[in-house]
Amino acid sequence: AQSVTQPDIHITVSEGASLELRCNYSYGATPYLFWYVQSPGQGLQLLLKYFSGDTLVQGIKGFEAEFKRSQSSFNLRKPSVHWSDAAEYFCAVGAGNAGNMLTFGGGTRLMVKP
Amino acid sequence: KAGVTQTPRYLIKTRGQQVTLSCSPISGHRSVSWYQQTPGQGLQFLFEYFSETQRNKGNFPGRFSGRQFSNSRSEMNVSTLELGDSALYLCASSSSKEGRSYNEQFFGPGTRLTVL
Numbered sequence: 001a002q003s004v005t006q007p008d009i010h011i012t013v014s015e016g017a018s019l020e021l022r023c024n025y026s027y028g029a030t031p032y033l034f035w036y037v038q039s040p041g042q043g044l045q046l047l048l049k050y051f052s053g054d055t056l057v058q059g060i061k062g063f064e065a066e067f068k069r070s071q072s073s074f075n076l077r078k079p080s081v082h083w084s085d086a087a088e089y090f091c092a093v094g095a096g097n098a099g100n101m102l103t104f105g106g107g108t109r110l111m112v113k114p
Numbered sequence: 115k116a117g118v119t120q121t122p123r124y125l126i127k128t129r130g131q132q133v134t135l136s137c138s139p140i141s142g143h144r145s146v147s148w149y150q151q152t153p154g155q156g157l158q159f160l161f162e163y164f165s166e167t168q169r170n171k172g173n174f175p176g177r178f179s180g181r182q183f184s185n186s187r188s189e190m191n192v193s194t195l196e197l198g199d200s201a202l203y204l205c206a207s208s209s210s211k212e213g214r215s216y217n218e219q220f221f222g223p224g225t226r227l228t229v230l
Contacts, residue, residue: 034218043118043204043221090157100147100208100219101170104157 002027002093006105013081014113021076021108023091032094033074034102035065039087047089050074061085086112115140118207118222126228132193135225139186139207145169146188147219148180151202160203163188192227200229 003026013019025031032051036044048059055067065076074091091105119138127133139146147170148160159172163182180190186207192199206219 043223101159106156
């Protein structure tokens with residue numbers, strides 16, 4: 001069975017600083033990987049996804065993520081954080097042979113200092 | 115295109131009651147999945163429906179059930195509510211094809227269920 005770990009429960013960064021959110025997954029085959037963002041009281045918005053090919057993927061709102069098979073990681077990055085990025089971020093893995101079931105990490109809550 | 119809609123947005127029930135939540139997927143999407151989100155357990159997969167058939171099921175008791183209609187709209191039902199069922203219930207739709215290749219999911223705003 002697949003699993004996802006997000007080691008950082010809370011992260012605080014200053015506005016304009018760079019950001020990296022960590023995600024480690026466990027899955028026997030090539031995973032489908034996703035980052036979602038959730039603002040308070042809202043549903044989940046897809047930031048980016050990795051299915052295959054180039055291991056550096058670009059997403060919306062200036063986010064990118066790099067798939068590293070050797071480290072079983074899919075870390076999310078942004079070069080310059082804006083106050084509006086404050087939210088909770090979820091990494092998820094989907095197994096290609098299991099329909100659309102997603103396994104989520106516990107989430108990382110991002111706070112942005114002015 | 116309109117996004118995924120869920121009704122109602124908020125619901126308050128008492129223990130022992132049952133509840134039905136509704137989800138309308140994005141037009142043309144045939145796969146609907148349901149997730150439960152709680153502070154303690156995080157986001158957990160409940161079940162997925164595709165073409166009116168349950169395709170996947172998570173590890174939840176039989177009190178949790180669902181169905182999908184011919185227009186792809188889906189409902190989930192929770193019977194004999196417990197305090198621990200208080201959660202945000204999220205629905206997601208996908209344009210998944212007949213084969214089990216993964217497709218990205220689009221989430222609705224959720225239904226906040228409070229059980230007293």
